[in-house]
Amino acid sequence: MPHTPEPDEDDLDAIPPPHPVVHVEQALLGALLLEPQRLRDVTGIGADAFSTPAHAALFTALSSLPAPDPAEHSQDTKWLGTVLAAAREQTRGLSALYLQQLIQVCRWPQHTPAYARIIEAEHARRRLAAAAQQLTRTAGDTTLPQRVATTLAEADALTTVVDDIAARFPPHAGSLPRTSAPAPATDLDEDAVDEEQLLLATATAHPGDIEQMRWLTASDFTQPLHAGLWQCLTALSQRRAPIDPVTVLWEARQRGLLGPEVRPQELLTVLADPFGAAEHWGERVLQRHLLATARHIGRHIEAFADDPATTSYQLVVGSRRALADLSAVRTRWRHATAPVSNKDTPVRARAASPPRAGPPQAAAPTTRISR
Incomplete structure (x- = not known):
């Protein structure tokens, strides 16, 4: 018993x-x-x-x-x-x-310096974990009025911690951290789906805007189909080919995007339903990707810090590599949100399109592609 x-x-x-x-x-x-x-x-x-x-x-x-x-x-x-x-x-x-x-x-009192070094290393690990947790929390906080700016400020704070650890424990040649990266979030975000479809439809209706949005890449989309369609649009734009729902549909067919779950008529319906300005929707897509990247990087660095097998040198190298991914997205975000006068002059004249606007006042009509 x-x-x-x-x-x-x-x-x-x-x-x-x-x-x-x-x-x-x-x-x-x-x-x-x-x-x-x-x-x-x-x-x-x-x-x-x-x-x-x-x-x-x-x-x-x-x-x-x-x-x-x-x-x-x-x-x-x-x-x-x-x-x-x-x-x-x-x-x-x-x-x-x-x-x-x-x-x-x-x-062994003579081992005092070694004890102090171990304590210093563990303190650095705790500081790194705390900064990574703060970045993850901030990037996921939907109540912040300046969510992107606050998230990037936390990313800067995390970078400062990494730089301080690097000064105390200079990285040297060796293996990278063995800790596996956490799986990215896979929850379906209905708002993200709608905004991506509105971007694709609006860019199809105003193809001159596509060249102005070189800061947006297929990796910024949450849905593989939407990423593929954006690649179709950019490819057609680069070839100076005519762009309309039919030509995009044919490009999608050649790229193998059509299938049982993606019917041609549904795709045509979505691409023929533009609303607002393409750049506005593009910025929304990029902003969402930036915040998702920040959350993922925060979790990744926290995983490094929580793994006792990760040395101080590996913490520095692994964290810097992870933060480099966010830095790349951040650079594109700055270009996307820079004043028009500061952006690169496009090679081709911009086609007539509605003025760039903020969030629409009324709900945009949307037809979902079956998934």
Whole structure:
């Protein structure tokens, strides 16, 4: 019969074991309590590098108090009492017994620099994870008034953390992180589908706009069919071929986009239903892709940081590669939203089209392609 613990019985199995870095912190603090003069060998960390408030308080006390005379310190515990009193001002619960335990834990005070380096590396890992989480949250927050600008600001903050880690742990030749990237979100976004179809229809009706939208690529679309149709439109535009729903349909057929789920008549109906300005819908598509990319990169870097097998050097290399993907999308976004006078002059004269506008005042008519 299985054992049922009493209500007041301690369930030790429910208490998670301490993080491995806690043992390193204990060894470092024990070394400094035993031989305070070794504090001069500790570089690269402050109180914020410790994983628990108690350890942070002890390190603050050790760093702020003058070191005792080594001979006197070996004969009495007066200085330890001073450290304990100073640490208790920040964190209650510390005891003289715990300080004694820390001293007993550390048997190799000469390894203090190595302990400090390990603590510095784990602190960098936590900082990177926190910055990546913030980027993911911000990119997914639909309540922000300036969502793209705020997301890009968080991306800059994350880049700053990566650069700081790189300065502390310069990357060197070696393997890339082995952590697999999380799967991208696959939820169907009805708004994204509608906006992509409106873009395709409006660009088909005003093909002169296509050349102005070189900042938009097939990778920005959420639906493979829509990505393929945008490639059809850009290919026809580059060839100076006539563009209308029929020519786009034939190009789609040659590219193998038609099938049981994509009937020619439905495709023609969608492409013949333009609304608003193509550039407006293109910016909406690109904005959605930028935010999705930021969320994915935040999750990817967080996965790096959560993998204990990822070294500090790999964190830097992997994070920089991930952020490079966002930087590429960001560059295209800046070009898309730049004032017209700052954009490249097109090779071909722009065809007449409705003036660029913001979101339409009325709901746009949309016919969905069967999927």
